[in-house]
Amino acid sequence: MSTKTPPANLRAGWLEIRDLVMVRGTKAVTHAIELRIAPGKVTALAGANGAGKTSTVLGIAGVVEPAFGEIWLDGQDLVGLDADEIRRRGIATVPEGHQVLRELTVRDNLLVASGGLSRGETTASIERVLALFPELKEKLQQPAGDLSGGQQQMVAIAQALMVQPRFLVIDELSFGLAPTIVARLVPIIRKIADSGIGVLLIEQFTQLALALAHHVYVMSRGAVSYDGEPGKLRDDPEILHRAYFPVSDREAVGL
Template identity: 50%
Template sequence: MTTVMDAGAGRELELDQLMVQRGGKPVLHGVSLRIARGEVTALVGANGAGKSTTVMALAGVLPLSAGQVRLDGRPLALRRPEAVRAQGVAVVPEGHRVLGDLSVQDNLLAAATALPAPQARAAVAEMFALFPELMPKRDTPGRLLSGGQKQMVCIAQALVARPRYLAIDELSLGLAPAVVKRLAGVVQAVARQGVGVLLIEQFTTVALAVASRAYVLERGRVAFEGSAAELRAHPEILHSSYLAA
């Protein structure tokens, strides 16, 4: 498969003791995560555990009350989403959000505007190679795509920036099992190319099948940190966390 991003040198994306408030109420209470390059890290937990809040804070959408994010050992500026993306962290938010009036190709070109024109065209071509299913839809408006096709476009939009780290919020939400399996394979391929992937899921089966490390979030706190294999071997940990929610 064509290499779609520049892995470069570095170590990990570190979220250190993040505290976030929403509507004046604390939502994250000192959340710490480590996402290693070349690996998939799963962040799982029940609805309302704080997973999406973690992603929005990482993306620069929500301000931190306390804590810090470090990118390969250096503080990551979280001033705005464009700044986060420019520093090498791309986020795929929940909800299959594409530009509905733009074609698939123009959706990808819009995401590549920070690149010089020749590089942007090359990056878009690489995305069609990564997702050949989108080639017949290249001139189709985003609003007419299926849910799975929209999710492919969203992931491709994130990857055209050639990130060092990629966070995907609810990869499998609302998608058919065959599409989820296809996207899970893409996530693994991206990680093999040296990108650190944070996969956020309410439904744990897919995330734990592709991840090396896992975190369980419970009411805004990390309730488990360890290998994905360990979490698969002890389903009572997840059961307890989901019951607590």
């Protein structure tokens, strides 16, 4: 980890991404991404398929080391720390595609996510996450692979919450889930944020982002093309249209 001097304008308690460049293969897929994630609020990161959202998430989570840039929390730059250390610092990530350990029971999925907690803390954490997802209570002894997609997403979020993170990064919360299930997740995400956790919600489509977020970033071809409140995006669909269909693409298809 670097011992850089923190920029003077960092906000206390916020997670701030500066100038993040992610390289996948040989190609830079994000260009100087800047994100400010508030504690106790939902911040959304939206953008078309291939915009660079997941690459950004992998950079924040320490799964792929950023080629350039800084990830500031509590005056420290976390770039260069591995995924376990970043989790220990309080940033938990729910990867794309509600990945659970399918053969393990729901309870065991929660237990494997309790690394570093004492037995007492683990029991308390399981109770805490089950209070948030009561429908998992009756599924505790079932293999997670037998659950519906929505319930698997609940297990994945519950796993991330076991260690009481300060920030929760969820890559494609609604992907592949029926709208009725997404609707059930909405109040839960709100509750998580209300408990003080800063949520970064990554969504390809903006509906959920606009419903939940106090601040929205839209990524377009690896760069942030919108950074502002959700209201403006709701009122001016052209902003989103441009972000999802850049002018060069529109010309190519004759729009």
